[in-house]
Amino acid sequence: xxxxxxxxxxxPSSPIRKLAPLARAAKQEGVKVYxxxxxxxxLPTPQKGLDALKTIDRKTLEYSPSEGLESFRNTLTGYYxxxxxxxxxxxxxxxxxxxxxxxLTFLACMNPGDEMIMTEPGYANxxxxxxxxxxxxxxxxxxxxxxxxxxxxxxxxxxxxxxTRAILLCNPNNPTGYVYSREELQKIKEIVRKYDLYLFSxxxxxxxxxxxxxxxxxxxxxxxxxxILIDSVSKRYSECGIRVGMIVTRNRLVRDTVMKYxxxxxxxxxxxxxVAEASTVGTEAYSKACFEEYKARRDFFxxxxxxxPGVFSPMPHGAFYTVASLPVADAEEFCRWCxxxxxxxxxxxxxxxxxxxYRDPDLGxxxxxMAYVLKIEDLDRALTVLEKALEVYNSR
Amino acid sequence: xxxxxxxxxxxPSSPIRKLAPLARAAKQEGVKVYxxxxxxxxLPTPQKGLDALKTIDRKTLEYSPSEGLESFRNTLTGYYxxxxxxxxxxxxxxxxxxxxxxxLTFLACMNPGDEMIMTEPGYANxxxxxxxxxxxxxxxxxxxxxxxxxxxxxxxxxxxxxxTRAILLCNPNNPTGYVYSREELQKIKEIVRKYDLYLFSxxxxxxxxxxxxxxxxxxxxxxxxxxILIDSVSKRYSECGIRVGMIVTRNRLVRDTVMKYxxxxxxxxxxxxxVAEASTVGTEAYSKACFEEYKARRDFFxxxxxxxPGVFSPMPHGAFYTVASLPVADAEEFCRWCxxxxxxxxxxxxxxxxxxxYRDPDLGxxxxxMAYVLKIEDLDRALTVLEKALEVYNSR
Numbered sequence: 001x002x003x004x005x006x007x008x009x010x011x012p013s014s015p016i017r018k019l020a021p022l023a024r025a026a027k028q029e030g031v032k033v034y035x036x037x038x039x040x041x042x043l044p045t046p047q048k049g050l051d052a053l054k055t056i057d058r059k060t061l062e063y064s065p066s067e068g069l070e071s072f073r074n075t076l077t078g079y080y081x082x083x084x085x086x087x088x089x090x091x092x093x094x095x096x097x098x099x100x101x102x103x104l105t106f107l108a109c110m111n112p113g114d115e116m117i118m119t120e121p122g123y124a125n126x127x128x129x130x131x132x133x134x135x136x137x138x139x140x141x142x143x144x145x146x147x148x149x150x151x152x153x154x155x156x157x158x159x160x161x162x163x164t165r166a167i168l169l170c171n172p173n174n175p176t177g178y179v180y181s182r183e184e185l186q187k188i189k190e191i192v193r194k195y196d197l198y199l200f201s202x203x204x205x206x207x208x209x210x211x212x213x214x215x216x217x218x219x220x221x222x223x224x225x226x227x228i229l230i231d232s233v234s235k236r237y238s239e240c241g242i243r244v245g246m247i248v249t250r251n252r253l254v255r256d257t258v259m260k261y262x263x264x265x266x267x268x269x270x271x272x273x274x275v276a277e278a279s280t281v282g283t284e285a286y287s288k289a290c291f292e293e294y295k296a297r298r299d300f301f302x303x304x305x306x307x308x309p310g311v312f313s314p315m316p317h318g319a320f321y322t323v324a325s326l327p328v329a330d331a332e333e334f335c336r337w338c339x340x341x342x343x344x345x346x347x348x349x350x351x352x353x354x355x356x357x358y359r360d361p362d363l364g365x366x367x368x369x370m371a372y373v374l375k376i377e378d379l380d381r382a383l384t385v386l387e388k389a390l391e392v393y394n395s396r
Numbered sequence: 397x398x399x400x401x402x403x404x405x406x407x408p409s410s411p412i413r414k415l416a417p418l419a420r421a422a423k424q425e426g427v428k429v430y431x432x433x434x435x436x437x438x439l440p441t442p443q444k445g446l447d448a449l450k451t452i453d454r455k456t457l458e459y460s461p462s463e464g465l466e467s468f469r470n471t472l473t474g475y476y477x478x479x480x481x482x483x484x485x486x487x488x489x490x491x492x493x494x495x496x497x498x499x500l501t502f503l504a505c506m507n508p509g510d511e512m513i514m515t516e517p518g519y520a521n522x523x524x525x526x527x528x529x530x531x532x533x534x535x536x537x538x539x540x541x542x543x544x545x546x547x548x549x550x551x552x553x554x555x556x557x558x559x560t561r562a563i564l565l566c567n568p569n570n571p572t573g574y575v576y577s578r579e580e581l582q583k584i585k586e587i588v589r590k591y592d593l594y595l596f597s598x599x600x601x602x603x604x605x606x607x608x609x610x611x612x613x614x615x616x617x618x619x620x621x622x623x624i625l626i627d628s629v630s631k632r633y634s635e636c637g638i639r640v641g642m643i644v645t646r647n648r649l650v651r652d653t654v655m656k657y658x659x660x661x662x663x664x665x666x667x668x669x670x671v672a673e674a675s676t677v678g679t680e681a682y683s684k685a686c687f688e689e690y691k692a693r694r695d696f697f698x699x700x701x702x703x704x705p706g707v708f709s710p711m712p713h714g715a716f717y718t719v720a721s722l723p724v725a726d727a728e729e730f731c732r733w734c735x736x737x738x739x740x741x742x743x744x745x746x747x748x749x750x751x752x753x754y755r756d757p758d759l760g761x762x763x764x765x766m767a768y769v770l771k772i773e774d775l776d777r778a779l780t781v782l783e784k785a786l787e788v789y790n791s792r
Contacts, residue, residue, distance in 0.1 A: 013659065
């Protein structure tokens with residue numbers, strides 16, 4: 001029997017999804033599982049997007065162009081303009097979700113053995129895609145006690161070596177919900193310019209910023225040749241399953257290189273693009289309602305979370321996640337136990353152990369990532385279950 | 397300005413798509429372009445598949461499971477049973493088209509620097525994905541004068557080194573239309589067993605075999621731990637744009653490893669799976685009609701092609717492609733010239749230069765790949781244009 005690859009062995013399991021079999025087993029027992037582990041919003045997809053499926057009059061569901069439908073890319077320029085971003089349709093390449101956007105960006109910009117700096121805790125799949133591409137990730141640690149603020153510039157400079165090719169930011173941040181300030185981004189800009197690095201900026205949560213400060217995209221930092229924007233419609237329109245994301249960059253060579261990968265995989269999903277295009281136009285009221293809903297959930301959730309004895313969560317200012325510390329030594333063991341052993345009125349809770357979001361295996365052991373993607377009454381109930389679970393777990 | 401990656405520079409441009417800008421320019425001039433360059437069938441998607449989009453009652457287009465919808469995987473077992481394949485739903489992982497199935501198979505089974513043997517001419521994107529994964533492709537040459545039959549086993553054995561990890565077959569073959577005989581597959585089986593290699597078998601054209609011999613899938617060779625089946629609904633249901641393919645293997649370690657990559661990219665396209673599932677059940681009459689149509693096209697197309705002075709095509713026994721030799725020294729130059737300079741009654745033809753399907757840069761220079769994916773009257777017209785183009789080109 002032939003062996004599997006070394007890189008396959010090195011691929012981490014998803015900290016977000018690896019407990020899924022345990023949750024399925026609980027569900028099959030008839031237990032209600034509150035899923036705070038995954039950024040799968042319960043909000044509806046825009047009706048315009050759903051309606052677009054009903055009116056497709058194509059007889060053959062053919063390939064779209066490798067770079068995405070022209071009409072969709074045109075529509076996106078109007079979307080970006082609303083955020084003060086001047087983007088030409090040719091600067092947009094449509095991908096199979098933000099996931100593919102990340103992988104193709106890594107492949108086009110970095111060689112195996114190159115290094116990329118990101119903050120930890122960080123979105124675990126960046127590391128998965130880095131392993132896929134043979135990239136070494138150097139993590140600069142942000143701390144729960146600082147509300148996961150951007151580490152000082154000196155920490156980034158210390159991490160730079162001759163193999164460093166890129167800094168990756170996720171802003172607003174998944175998993176912490178942190179939104180970088182103008183001053184922080186200016187400091188990043190200085191490093192990027194000084195060392196002529198790529199700046200990969202994942203801004204898929206830009207619609208969900210709960211501060212009054214105007215949002216600053218990396219595309220507006222004045223670093224045209226260095227910045228690659230990673231984007232996706234998944235979260236902003238609650239349509240994660242359609243798999244539509246995009247790479248936006250003014251760097252033509254990067255676009256040309258990404259396009260070679262895009263041609264190899266032929267086409268991004270046609271149906272998803274049709275839904276995404278319809279979701280993008282005339283849905284301002286929808287977006288506002290989603291924003292208000294998430295803001296209300298955040299306000300409720302973080303307050304309630306911090307009322308549980310021994311639990312601490314900073315106040316996230318964007319996205320719909322938080323990383324909280326629990327009064328347990330091993331949060332992964334606790335998360336598993338919740339799914340396998342604990343029921344409160346036949347209910348339990350699913351969270352993502354945060355250790356998988358850190359590079360340093362000693363960090364985040366007592367932390368979990370939670371997504372406030374459920375209705376407030378469900379969030380309330382989920383946190384009641386969590387509180388009871390902690391009581392039982394710690395008195396065993 | 398940071399440089400792009402070496403591997404990005406090494407990525408080949410798609411021989412199938414790289415002339416697309418020239419075709420677009422011709423179209424913008426009002427010229428009718430017959431597209432024989434790409435396997436984009438003009439046949440309709442099954443009505444059941446199209447109707448499924450109209451009846452989606454989901455309010456949120458959420459992620460599907462990373463391995464694909466359970467209902468779809470269950471449906472696929474029934475599909476495979478019709479071809480004599482005993483497949484359990486757990487042995488199927490749904491991917492974003494056959495493209496992703498190929499890439500994830502390479503990543504899970506081979507390390508950078510490993511070698512894979514394939515036949516040339518071969519589907520160009522295998523090479524693109526091999527470059528993506530850092531795999532070295534060793535090509536064993538099949539020859540137009542033999543009708544692109546599988547090269548003798550000795551040629552495969554000569555290509556094997558200590559780094560060889562896999563043999564890749566495409567059966568029925570893209571681009572040649574060749575269908576491997578039982579004897580040929582048995583010989584491959586012996587080598588695979590002798591050297592304990594992986595056998596990657598791309599069988600996306602299994603519905604289109606025009607011989608009377610029963611079709612033999614690699615999954616039925618009795619090499620359970622070695623065989624990875626690459627599949628896709630794109631061609632069999634004329635729904636290339638929905639991006640639904642699959643990996644089927646009885647090797648559990650490979651599945652577990654592929655699943656880690658699948659979890660990183662979260663989900664295959666949800667809408668595509670809904671269409672594919674509906675297309676899979678109760679569409680036997682549709683499939684039979686498509687088969688008859690392609691067979692009639694093949695019979696017409698190959699006969700008519702060989703009537704053009706200086707043109708030679710073997711008779712393909714499967715898929716909907718052929719590789720033909722033209723009476724020109726440089727088929728790529730000729731293909732470009734057709735798009736930029738030649739018009740016959742304001743029409744021209746687009747073909748894929750076959751050189752991009754060979755590893756050896758000296759091979760296939762006078763060959764093109766053509767897909768007979770147009771109606772017979774359009775194929776007839778396209779070949780008239782080709783005949784005129786060759787006359788003019790060779791009398792310049």
